[in-house]
C-alpha cells in the first residue's frame with residue numbers, strides 16, 4: 001500500500017458527484033468508487049459524499065461501520081491523503097464537508113430537538129392557533145440532510161416508476177403537472193413519535209427516540225396528482241388491482257437521500273384513498289424541509305410513509321426493506337424490551353389521538369363574601385374557599401387515522417372523575433360563501449376543539465398529584481413555572497372518540513413500548529392555583 005500515491009484534498013475535491021470518476025476519503029485513505037456506485041445497495045446516495053470524506057455519512061448510516069463494508073471498500077483503494085492535509089492522521093476537521101451544510105434556514109420559533117438532522121415542533125399555542133398550519137411552523141422530521149434541488153432544476157426532477165414485471169417509466173415533475181388532473185386534499189401528518197415525551201414522563205419509563213411533546217403533528221392543504229392516476233399511466237392495471245388480483249402487494253417509495261418506506265397496494269389503488277404525489281403545500285411550492293420538489297402524501301397513515309424528496313416508486317410483492325419499514329415504526333407490549341422486529345406489523349393507519357395545546361386560567365368566580373363590604377384587607381385574602389371556582393380555557397386538536405372523523409372530545413377538570421364535552425370547531429364548514437377548506441374522500445384533516453369551564457374550588461387539592469403521573473407540556477406557561485410547588489393543583493384531561501367509537505387509552509404505562517410509538521393516552525395536564 002505504501003507505493004500508492006498521495007493526493008492533496010484540492011485534487012480529491014475535483015472527483016465529486018458529477019465527475020466521471022467519483023472518489024471518497026475514509027480516514028486518510030482515498031478510494032475511486034466509480035464501479036461501486038452501481039453496486040451500492042443504497043444506490044447513488046453514496047455520491048453525496050463524493051469528493052470528500054465518507055465518515056460523517058457513516059456516522060449517520062451506522063450500518064456501514066462494519067468489517068464487511070471496509071473489505072468491499074478496500075478493493076477500490078487508490079491512494080492516501082497527502083500528509084500536508086492531515087491532522088492526527090485524518091483530514092483536518094474543516095476539510096470535511098458537513099452533510100447538513102446545505103440545509104435550509106428554519107423558523108426560530110420552532111422547538112428544536114436535533115439540529116442535524118433537523119427535528120423540530122411548533123410550540124403548542126402556535127400549533128392550535130390555525131386550522132392550516134403555516135408552512136414555516138409545520139413540524140419537521142428529517143432522518144438525514146435535506147436534498148439540495150434548486151428551483152430552476154425542479155421541473156426536471158425525475159420520478160421513476162417500476163412495475164413488478166420490471167417495466168420502468170420516468171416522469172419529470174413538469175410532465176406530472178401537465179399530464180394528470182390536479183388534486184387537492186386537506187390532511188394532517190402525524191409522526192408515530194408524537195407525544196413520546198408524555199409517554200416517558202407519565203410512565204416513568206424512558207422510551208427510545210426523539211422526545212416530542214404534542215407538536216409532531218400539523219395540518220395542511222396539499223396539491224398534486226393521484227398516485228393511482230400515475231400508476232395507471234405507467235401501465236399498471238388498476239381494475240385488476242382493485243379486484244385484488246395483482247402480483248404487487250406493496251408500493252415502495254424512495255427519497256433522494258435514501259429514506260424509504262412502503263404502503264399496502266390496497267391504500268394506493270383505493271379510489272377513496274387519496275394518495276397524492278404532492279408538489280404544493282398550502283398553495284405554495286413544497287418547502288425544502290417538507291420534500292421539495294415532490295413528496296408522497298398518504299393521508300390517514302403514519303407520516304413516516306409520506307416520503308419526501310420522492311424520486312422512485314417500486315411496485316413489489318414485498319414491503320420496503322428499509323429500517324423505517326421493517327424496524328423502528330412498530331409497537332410491542334410494555335414488557336417486551338428485547339424484540340424480534342419481524343413479529344409485529346409496520347404502523348400504517350393511525351389510531352385516535354388528541355392533545356391540549358392551549359391552557360389559560362381566568363378569574364375566580366362567585367365569591368360568597370362581599371369583599372367591598374368587608375374592606376380591602378379581607379378582599380386581598382379572598383381565596384378559593386370563598387369562591388365557586390376558577391375559570392379555565394382549554395383548546396387543542398383531535399385526529400384519527402384511516403379517514404375516520406372525530407365525533408366527540410371529552411374533557412375532565414378533576415382528573416377523570418367527571419366529564420364534559422368540548423366544542424368542535426367548524427373549520428371544515430363552508431363560510432360566508434367561501435368553500436370549505438377541507439378536501440378529500442376521507443376525513444384526513446385534524447379537528448380543533450375548545451372548552452371553557454369552571455374548576456370547582458373544592459377540586460384544587462392541598463397536595464400535588466404524584467409527579468410521575470403528570471405530564472408537563474413544554475408549550476404551557478403554567479407548566480414551566482416551577483414556583484407552584486405547594487400550591488393547590490388538579491389535573492385536567494382530554495380524550496377523543498372517532499366515528500368507529502375508538503377512543504384513547506387511559507394510561508401511557510399500559511401502552512408503553514420500547515420505541516415510544518403511538519403515545520395516545522389521555523392528555524393530562526396539571527393546573528395549579530394560588531390560594
Ligand code: MTE
Nearest residue numbers: 139140141142143191255259303304307308
Ligand atoms: N421522507 C424522507 N425522504 N426522509 C425523511 O427523513 N421522514 C418521515 C416522512 N418522510 C422522512 C420522510 C417521517 S418519520 C415523518 S414523521 C414525516 O416525513 C415528516 O414530514 P414533515 O417533516 O413534512 O413534517
Ligand code: MO
Nearest residue numbers: 141191192304
Ligand atoms: Mo415520523
